[in-house]
């Protein structure tokens with residue numbers, strides 16, 4: 715996908731991307747624990763919408779891989795990712811386009827990114843092309859029209875971030891990835907850790923915070 719304009723940081727508040735990474739770490743760890751791919755030592759990994767690169771650094775620490783690329787439209791966040799990752803075989807790129815990366819990866823991820831992509835069909839096709847045959851793309855989102863909080867979150871994303879959300883259902887995501895050639899499966903994220911209560915955040919009711927990471931958030935496993 716080409717042409718998505720770059721932004722300084724994802725959140726308008728330039729300090730908030732760092733806090734987001736802290737908030738996502740337990741979820742990333744849970745995602746990694748769900749993956750049957752254990753030995754990544756010979757694999758090249760892509761994180762689409764990597765922000766400050768925290769997911770790649772955690773994955774490398776837990777399941778070391780050969781080489782990682784993070785891509786994101788948020789320029790200052792990518793600069794921070796580079797600064798934080800100098801001791802690891804990680805590279806970062808500002809932008810949204812992966813069309814030039816043909817069959818270069820054995821594993822790809824996007825955590826809470828696909829709901830921000832205006833053209834999901836192109837993203838699915840480009841991801842399919844970027845992966846080597848037999849590779850897996852794990853795409854995670856709870857930002858879909860089946861999320862009870864979606865109407866409020868559409869407003870919050872517009873108000874607090876430099877991006878625009880897209881309205882898509884879980885079935886629409888599955889259909890787009892299948893049309894690109896992926897064998898599509900998925901599961902509820904089923905986070906089994908303790909969820910922090912953060913009043914005034916994205917989920918004013920604690921009930922919603924608990925539901926978000928268990929039944930609402932979906933992990934797609936997309937096999938090329």
Ligand SMILES: C[S@@+](CC[C@H](N)C(=O)[O-])C[C@H]1O[C@@H](n2cnc3c(N)ncnc32)[C@H](O)[C@@H]1O
Nearest residue numbers: 718724738763765786787788810825826827830
């Ligand atoms: C909700 S944040 C999630 C960041 C990170 N994956 C995580 O788990 O913390 C969404 C990220 O997607 C990035 N993003 C949005 N649209 C994008 C696009 N078209 N191409 C690449 N990255 C994009 C944003 O800049 C932001 O860093």
